[in-house]
Amino acid sequence: MAYRLFEGKDHASIYQKYRFTPPNDLKNIIIQYLDKKKGQPHVLAVDLGCGTGQNSRLLAPHFKEVVGIDISECQLGEARAVPGYPNITYRTGTAEQLPFPDGSVDLLTAASAAHWFDPSRFLAEASRILKPGGCMALLGYSDSNTRLHYQDCGDRLKHIYEEGKQVLLPYTSNPVLVTEGKLEELYSAIPFPDKERIESFQEKSLISVRNLVGFIESWSMFQAFKKKDPQRGEDLLVHIQRRFLEEMGATSPDTEIEWELEYFCVLASKPQ
């Protein structure tokens, strides 16, 4: 059974607005890995569960062609609306049944998405479509080590963030909880001997209170919570934003916080 928690038009536009692009330095590690294992040319990258295309766009300068695949047509509609990437195409599809011939793909990625896939069917497809030496890179972030810094109140801000997550816990799907294990089970199941894991890749950036609240709004568990009770959903976001600003002694939601996110990445290369 496929999970379909990213289908709504509103959810897709929130995704486009508030989701982060993966770190450039992590992307460089992935490209270097591909260079080492398969070498040039970099012809085709396929970005699975591409959502609104943040990771697909990051890959675009490195490949002749990038194809973003997602099960949600609304997410793809937002991705297609971003101009300036003539070598990217977006196609509706699933990670478990991929529309590519055997041995045709240089790099297969999934950013914050592989936890939603059926592991054995996805890995069978990945093994089939990758070229010899072709690579997969399954990246994501582990939220339990997220750190917030603003003057001396970072720990209190983290506490407010965690309280919000607690409210949403009953609406949190098992695959989301699995990401805290940094895809360990999926990593073990990859049938290639040549594989490795980056367990911790820290990315520091600035984020406004408004965008942090928007990020929470993009979560599948927030959307499930809001679907059940739209007013409580709205109230929760207003409450989190107000508590952040109070703690910071700030009035504008455009005030920025330093935000530390811990990414991970599973890398594997198909035997030559």
Ligand SMILES: C[S@@+](CC[C@H](N)C(=O)[O-])C[C@H]1O[C@@H](n2cnc3c(N)ncnc32)[C@H](O)[C@@H]1O
């Ligand atoms: C958390 S979002 C990540 C989107 C994007 N890669 C990013 O980094 O922001 C997960 C995406 O995976 C898609 N998805 C879930 N299950 C899928 C499947 N079996 N095959 C393809 N896409 C899937 C969802 O529709 C959603 O757009």
